[in-house]
Amino acid sequence: MEHNLYIYNTLRRKKELFVPIHEDKVGMYVCGPTVYSDVHLGNCRTFISFDLIYRYLIYLGYKVRYVRNITDAGHLEGDRDEGDDKFAKKAKLEQVEPMEIVQKYTNGFHEILNIFNTLPPNIEPTATGHISEQIEIVKKILETGFAYEKSGTIYFDVEKYSKDFQYGILTNRKLEDLLEGTRELGGQDEKKGRLDFALWIKAKPETLMQWPSPWGWGFPGWHLECSAMSSKYLGNTFDIHGGGMDLQATHHTNEIAQSQACFHTAPANYWMHTNMLTVNGVRMSKSAGNGFLPKELFTGSHPLLDKGYSPMTVRFFMAQSHYRSTLDFSNEALQASEKGYSRLMEGYDRLKKLSFSDTSSIETAGLRAKCEEAMNDDFNSPIAISHLFDALRAINLIHDGKETISATDLKELKDVFKLFIEDVLGLKSETETSAGNEAYKKAIELLLNMRLEAKRNKDWATSDKIRNELTALGFEIKDTKDGFEWKI
């Protein structure tokens, strides 16, 4: 399979030609959510970005195995390797089982991603479902000497590891610089080095989620599950590992170290990091308190919003910026996307009804190549969309009878619009689903045909009455040269 896809690889900080390990297959692992609270829009951006990447890889003909985990254990608050994890804390607060917390927010996560029309991953493994695999990895790392035990807790020895490997490879940092930026070890710490992190943490009697291990009862460290599950389902070395940029410095850096120490090979060939969603230039995050919940966005109930925006408007808004750039969230920006999105989709509907002529008077044939070229350049969806808008102009001119298109060109244009709008960008019409059944549509068309008749008779009173009353009911009526268009 010959492709010209270039991917920006964080490992080397440049775009590289994508060559998968197995010719026509791609293994992709993306760090999923920690399910202890509602996902906010920033979280969604990452998963929507990777959905686009996944969809384009499929478009190119690859057989993709997309693994995205659910972190449901072992994620501690703060950097002290002690105490309960986020799930247990929340469970205590809400007086439920930790697994009820996990289930609740996993359900919510799936619901939201479904609303955003993202494709589900092929495998969605959980940390609690892979405790024994994680224990095996800890054992192996202990054997290789890159980890040590201190009273039931196992730490990864970063300084020892950096003698053989480049620990800060993902962020291009030297060990000395990293050490400089880390706080001094406090008196309570048991670990030897400031950068050392826990692979396995000893449980206290009151710890809610704990499992037996060769080192006593405990629970896995945060980074471990990704090493365990990615290797289990994709192999010790696979093609693409992705996640949000905020995971780069700590989570992914430690993941690489663990996997390297355990399997003696780098886990992934291409590391991809998606950038953050910002509000007034500042990163959206739970801790900053500037997180938008998707629900608040759809209904417009968030104080910073003037109105609600539909899920597809938001998806389109995100696709209009590149995944490696920060994207700033504002009313004005969303309104611009809402208008642009509806114009694009109306043009797409118009395209489906277009009739052809003997020849084409306008050039549309190069669209597929242009869109592919854009997407091949590190998934540059904003450029692909700009080409679709250029084609939209042609569609409208043909629709107005000012240009013509041949049967061959029309079929190609329809195919390309379908492929890129629906399959790659993952956009779907939001009007059709609510438009209901055929009889209902026919009834509306009956009314509009009566209006057309009235217009022919210059009976403006009847004509305007039909239009105004339909408009009042929420319909949008547009007159065209020889008829009408409508939507709700």
Add this chain to the structure above:
RNA sequence: GGUUCGUUGACCGAGUGGCUAGGUGCCGGUCUGCAAAACCGUUUACGGCGGUUCGAAUCCGCCACGAACCUCCA
């Protein structure tokens, strides 16, 4: 403090040495019974100062401002 990245027109957002990105908005026009839509045209750009070059938004240096990471975070 260290590391890294960014600063593009009214707003969002691509672009890495010469070629109108695109979207939204504004203004004018065509069309229309009116409106909407559509189409055409127009408008405001590359943070500042130097340097390299025939030519720089794009490369280099300095400065200013902002952000991210270094601590849980998609």
